[in-house]
Amino acid sequence: MNVLFVYPNINGFHEDTYSFGLASIVSITRSHGHTPKVVILKTTKDYSNVFAQIEDFKPRIIGFSSVSSQFGFIKDLAQEIKVRFPGIITVCGGVHPTIDPQCLLETEFLDTIFVGESELSFADFLSKVEKNLPYFEVNNLGYRKNGKIKVNELRPLIQDLDPVPYPDREIYPFGETLKNVGYAPFLFSRGCPYLCSYCSNHAIAKAYSFPRNFTRYRSVGSAIGEIESVLNRFSVNKILIVDDIFGLDKKWRDEFCVNYKKMIGIGFQCLLRANLIDEDFIRQLKMAGCFRISIGVESGNDYVRNNIMNRHMSKEQIINAFDLARKYGIQTNALNIIGVPGETEDMIRDTIRLNRRIRPTSSGINVFYPYKGTVLGNQCFEKGLVDEAAYANFSRERRETVLNYPLPFKRKLSYYRDNWEVFVYPFSFKRRLARMLRNTAIWGWLSFVKRMVIKFSFLRK
Numbered sequence: 001m002n003v004l005f006v007y008p009n010i011n012g013f014h015e016d017t018y019s020f021g022l023a024s025i026v027s028i029t030r031s032h033g034h035t036p037k038v039v040i041l042k043t044t045k046d047y048s049n050v051f052a053q054i055e056d057f058k059p060r061i062i063g064f065s066s067v068s069s070q071f072g073f074i075k076d077l078a079q080e081i082k083v084r085f086p087g088i089i090t091v092c093g094g095v096h097p098t099i100d101p102q103c104l105l106e107t108e109f110l111d112t113i114f115v116g117e118s119e120l121s122f123a124d125f126l127s128k129v130e131k132n133l134p135y136f137e138v139n140n141l142g143y144r145k146n147g148k149i150k151v152n153e154l155r156p157l158i159q160d161l162d163p164v165p166y167p168d169r170e171i172y173p174f175g176e177t178l179k180n181v182g183y184a185p186f187l188f189s190r191g192c193p194y195l196c197s198y199c200s201n202h203a204i205a206k207a208y209s210f211p212r213n214f215t216r217y218r219s220v221g222s223a224i225g226e227i228e229s230v231l232n233r234f235s236v237n238k239i240l241i242v243d244d245i246f247g248l249d250k251k252w253r254d255e256f257c258v259n260y261k262k263m264i265g266i267g268f269q270c271l272l273r274a275n276l277i278d279e280d281f282i283r284q285l286k287m288a289g290c291f292r293i294s295i296g297v298e299s300g301n302d303y304v305r306n307n308i309m310n311r312h313m314s315k316e317q318i319i320n321a322f323d324l325a326r327k328y329g330i331q332t333n334a335l336n337i338i339g340v341p342g343e344t345e346d347m348i349r350d351t352i353r354l355n356r357r358i359r360p361t362s363s364g365i366n367v368f369y370p371y372k373g374t375v376l377g378n379q380c381f382e383k384g385l386v387d388e389a390a391y392a393n394f395s396r397e398r399r400e401t402v403l404n405y406p407l408p409f410k411r412k413l414s415y416y417r418d419n420w421e422v423f424v425y426p427f428s429f430k431r432r433l434a435r436m437l438r439n440t441a442i443w444g445w446l447s448f449v450k451r452m453v454i455k456f457s458f459l460r461k
Contacts, residue, residue, distance in 0.1 A: 099373025
């Protein structure tokens with residue numbers, strides 16, 4: 001049976017790297033004897049490619065994978081598909097339907113959704129469809145019933161990840177990912193136990209009626225084997241491990257680092273949490289070949305970071321993490337968020353001050369976006385803080401606020417975001433020169449003047 005998977009990343013905040021969830025579903029589909037195909041959408045003009053693939057490939061099922069910012073495009077595309085090809089079954093999985101299953105009420109052109117970890121349930125679904133059997137009782141499946149959404153019982157989370165096939169890198173155009181981003185991404189664990197209020201992890205845990213998520217791993221042997229299988233097929237000189245928190249299990253981490261150094265030896269990047277970092281951890285990462293870590297600072301204001309964002313870490317822990325990385329020559333990327341409800345401009349300046357203190361190799365900034373299903377997102381909707389029309393347009397996702405702030409504060413948030421690098425690195429001649437060289441001479445000098453104005457206006461305050 002032919003199954004066409006559609007992965008939209010239209011106006012996405014992140015460049016499409018690699019969808020592990022979808023790639024895993026593709027592998028499961030193949031392992032159960034079906035024929036999958038993948039179409040990645042980068043603009044709405046790519047809809048025509050979907051229609052052409054349907055004409056040529058003749059799939060029985062079209063499966064979408066969606067984050068919140070892409071669901072509007074999926075609704076539009078599903079409608080066109082149903083009009084043109086009424087016999088096709090349309091389904092949607094991913095983070096968005098998992099944390100907001102009510103989204104199915106927004107469209108009549110999706111037949112079902114899948115909630116949570118659905119590889120095995122999706123395989124059952126394919127078997128039912130192939131045999132022309134009723135499929136609405138399959139685990140993890142959500143559907144409309146009498147104007148409401150019914151979600152079937154969720155399968156238990158997979159504890160042993162080793163039997164799950166590696167994510168597909170053949171049908172899914174993994175080679176394009178390598179060309180686009182310059183590194184090979186890997187995911188070896190599932191689940192984050194922390195309860196950050198703006199993040200989807202606690203919302204996913206809630207779907208399973210868990211108080212919090214917990215982390216499950218591929219064995220080290222399986223993880224190393226996956227890397228080796230990629231290195232045998234592709235030219236790779238950098239690796240990114242995208243686990244929410246790398247090596248949260250110390251025993252797994254110790255074994256992985258030793259084996260990675262011995263059997264792989266390519267420089268890698270990973271994501272860490274500041275309050276988990278100590279000197280032994282950083283020394284171990286350096287030994288294994290880690291050259292860069294990303295750490296969520298999120299806010300330099302203690303109240304915002306711990307009371308609003310529910311991060312539960314001190315400023316001293318953040319400073320210590322970045323100082324240790326610098327001591328061992330590991331590059332750092334600081335991740336920050338501004339514009340959460342209750343934050344003031346002075347609090348934003350606390351974040352700038354902390355970034356100046358920790359001196360990260362790079363510093364990134366997001367404007368808070370209230371995702372439905374998350375604690376902080378739901379609070380924003382319940383309290384009427386969201387501009388619903390602006391929220392429906394995700395073209396500026398995490399670039400502009402969609403909260404009902406006064407216009408001057410909205411402009412301030414955009415101003416800080418657009419000039420973040422200037423604020424964090426006011427005296428960096430190297431960065432200033434690079435920016436000037438990217439522009440014409442006159443615009444470069446105007447940029448220089450702008451930086452000086454921003455720098456000294458901040459210092460005066």
